[in-house]
Amino acid sequence: MVKSPRVSDVNEDLVRKLARLLEETGLSEIEYGKDGWHMRVAKALSAPVAPAVAPPPGNDGIQVEDDPEALAENADVITSPMVGVVYNTPEPGAPPFVKVGDKVTASQTLFLIEAMKVFNPVEAPRDGIVVRIMVSNGTPVEFDEPLLVIE
Amino acid sequence: MFEKVLIANRGEIALRIHRACREMGIGTVAVHSTADADAMHVRLADESVCIGPPPAQQSYMNIPAILTAAAISNADAIHPGYGFLSENANFATMVEEHGFTFIGPTPEHIRIMGNKVAAKKAALDAGIPVVKGSDGSVDSEELALEVAKEIGYPVIVKASAGGGGRGMKVANSPEELRKGFKTAKSEALAVFGNGELYIERFLSHPRHIEVQILADLHGNVVHLGERDCSLQRRHQKLVEEAPSPALNDKERDEIGTIARNAMVSLGYRSVGTLEFLYQDGEFNFIEMNTRLQVEHPVTEMICGMDLVREMVRVSAGAPLGYSQDEIHFSGHAIECRITAENPTTFLPSPGRVVDYHAPGGLGVRVDSALYSGYVVPPHYDSMIAKLIVHGSTRNECLMRLRRALGEYVIGGLDTTIALHQRLVTEPAFVNGDYDIHWLERFVDEESTD
Numbered sequence A: 001m002v003k004s005p006r007v008s009d010v011n012e013d014l015v016r017k018l019a020r021l022l023e024e025t026g027l028s029e030i031e032y033g034k035d036g037w038h039m040r041v042a043k044a045l046s047a048p049v050a051p052a053v054a055p056p057p058g059n060d061g062i063q064v065e066d067d068p069e070a071l072a073e074n075a076d077v078i079t080s081p082m083v084g085v086v087y088n089t090p091e092p093g094a095p096p097f098v099k100v101g102d103k104v105t106a107s108q109t110l111f112l113i114e115a116m117k118v119f120n121p122v123e124a125p126r127d128g129i130v131v132r133i134m135v136s137n138g139t140p141v142e143f144d145e146p147l148l149v150i151e
Numbered sequence B: 001m002f003e004k005v006l007i008a009n010r011g012e013i014a015l016r017i018h019r020a021c022r023e024m025g026i027g028t029v030a031v032h033s034t035a036d037a038d039a040m041h042v043r044l045a046d047e048s049v050c051i052g053p054p055p056a057q058q059s060y061m062n063i064p065a066i067l068t069a070a071a072i073s074n075a076d077a078i079h080p081g082y083g084f085l086s087e088n089a090n091f092a093t094m095v096e097e098h099g100f101t102f103i104g105p106t107p108e109h110i111r112i113m114g115n116k117v118a119a120k121k122a123a124l125d126a127g128i129p130v131v132k133g134s135d136g137s138v139d140s141e142e143l144a145l146e147v148a149k150e151i152g153y154p155v156i157v158k159a160s161a162g163g164g165g166r167g168m169k170v171a172n173s174p175e176e177l178r179k180g181f182k183t184a185k186s187e188a189l190a191v192f193g194n195g196e197l198y199i200e201r202f203l204s205h206p207r208h209i210e211v212q213i214l215a216d217l218h219g220n221v222v223h224l225g226e227r228d229c230s231l232q233r234r235h236q237k238l239v240e241e242a243p244s245p246a247l248n249d250k251e252r253d254e255i256g257t258i259a260r261n262a263m264v265s266l267g268y269r270s271v272g273t274l275e276f277l278y279q280d281g282e283f284n285f286i287e288m289n290t291r292l293q294v295e296h297p298v299t300e301m302i303c304g305m306d307l308v309r310e311m312v313r314v315s316a317g318a319p320l321g322y323s324q325d326e327i328h329f330s331g332h333a334i335e336c337r338i339t340a341e342n343p344t345t346f347l348p349s350p351g352r353v354v355d356y357h358a359p360g361g362l363g364v365r366v367d368s369a370l371y372s373g374y375v376v377p378p379h380y381d382s383m384i385a386k387l388i389v390h391g392s393t394r395n396e397c398l399m400r401l402r403r404a405l406g407e408y409v410i411g412g413l414d415t416t417i418a419l420h421q422r423l424v425t426e427p428a429f430v431n432g433d434y435d436i437h438w439l440e441r442f443v444d445e446e447s448t449d
Helices: A012-025 B011-023 B040-044 B063-072 B089-097 B107-114 B116-125 B141-151 B174-192 B249-266 B296-303 B307-315 B394-407 B417-423 B438-448
Strands: A029-034 A037-043 A062-064 A076-079 A084-087 A109-115 A118-123 A128-133 A139-141 A146-150 B004-007 B027-033 B047-052 B077-079 B155-163 B166-171 B197-201 B207-215 B221-233 B236-242 B270-279 B282-289 B332-339 B355-357 B364-368 B383-391 B409-411
Touching: A012 A029, A012 A037, A084 A118, A084 B063, A109 A146, A109 B063, B004 B011, B004 B063, B011 B027, B011 B040, B011 B307, B011 B364, B011 B383, B027 B040, B027 B063, B047 B063, B063 B089, B077 B307, B089 B107, B107 B116, B107 B282, B116 B155, B116 B197, B116 B282, B141 B155, B141 B174, B141 B197, B155 B174, B166 B174, B174 B197, B207 B249, B207 B307, B221 B249, B221 B296, B221 B438, B236 B296, B236 B417, B249 B270, B270 B307, B296 B307, B296 B332, B296 B364, B296 B383, B332 B394, B332 B417, B383 B394, B394 B417, B417 B438
Parallel strands: B004 B027, B004 B077, B027 B047
Antiparallel strands: A029 A037, A076 A146, A084 A109, A084 A139, A109 A118, A128 A146, B155 B166, B155 B197, B207 B221, B207 B270, B221 B236, B236 B332, B270 B282, B332 B383, B355 B409, B364 B383
16 A cells, blocks of 8 residues: 555545644644544644655655444455556446445446556455445555555 | 656665666655565555465466456556566566566567587677587586586586576585586476586686676766675675776776677666676686676765666666766775675574664665564565675775674664674675685584584
């Protein structure tokens, strides 16, 4: 998993608002959340890396954490089997393969990952219900990157 | 000049490439396996992309994954480092076909020099002295015996698709040759997928001396002197030095000029190293490496140049900007390759680096991706650091090396630092009086003490 946060995952406006609030109120930490995720913005003393290393560029001493809500016992995280661009529809304009709340069956196509002009399907390993989707259409994904959670 | 370079490698060389790019204001993309998510160069690079699980075949040698990572990160060029795909002509071709610049030699030259039979022929045609041997490949035992009779025993049977010391068999007599030929053929087929063999005169006490060359896309070529890499164990280099204690200025200049002129006639580009076995005052070409080499720092130290920077510059189309007359060698440099292995048994020792303290001071350079708390993964090459020292004379270099080795702390793993410390006080090494068999004998003697 990539260590440096990627812009597509972070609501910039929200972070800026919270950071400004921190400065204005003189607080050292603000936590805000809704819909099963929350964000904590804190005046950090150092970026979360090994002591010998400079913090990853772009952090400016602010930590942004995605709280991984405890997964249910029977939940499976489907990760990307390869590096490429993920698509959630069979073709542009068509409805997505799956949405949160959908029931899926084993081998059902969940996404397409494109690499070098070849589209590879990502299939559900078993029957279940989609409870979370972590990627948006047309974004690059790394090997092993979490795509979707099935319960 | 490139805006963004993708580093298709790992470990110390990936860090090396990142550093050169960073100093040139070029953005870096680090592709890595899951095992290297916490690697130093991954942390320092501008972007990182995980491309696969630990096994090299599925990550660092996974061509589609690397090309895809380059596409999604919008890289302009790819630097392959050494090992992995650096001498894979197909990879170089595909990189260029996909619109990226391959920072290295042309796919054609990689292909020619990758086949050791073709390489020898190309060298011969370019006026480079080659080892006496078969004229091309040897397909049958009978032909092998004929060739051996002509060039004289002892001979060595080598795989065309091999190189770097792999797939070789020495034969002192026709009986040994018969056996060795059969074995070499099946091994070559199994390991390289190509059973083609050739035969050379076996030299009993040569030194391994190699010449570094650098060329731009405009026909300008320079040689950057030689390196002596005779200290090897099982064909793996352990210590390298520049210049070679065995050559005088006249010989140095001669072989450098031959190498340089050959590269001009080949129309070569980027870096390359011509490897020779030097015995009784004669140079015998054995192979050419069409990539950056592990031991490039010793050349950098005596020439005052950044070879990775030059590779990037020439691949972007810049002219060298200097001629052979402007290349000056200053002082002496020695490099010790430190591996995560037991210094006497050579058993691999991956694991967590608990304490890390690198030596410093004037003329001391450490090329390593280690840091305190880093976990050396078991899946890859065991080299974890290169300690390079430079001095104004070879003696000063030796003193400095002794001092630096004494300061180096890598706690939590077995390392070969202790072996290097023993080497550095050995009279043969101190006097520069060693050949390619010396280290193996030294290590064997040590282990039987």
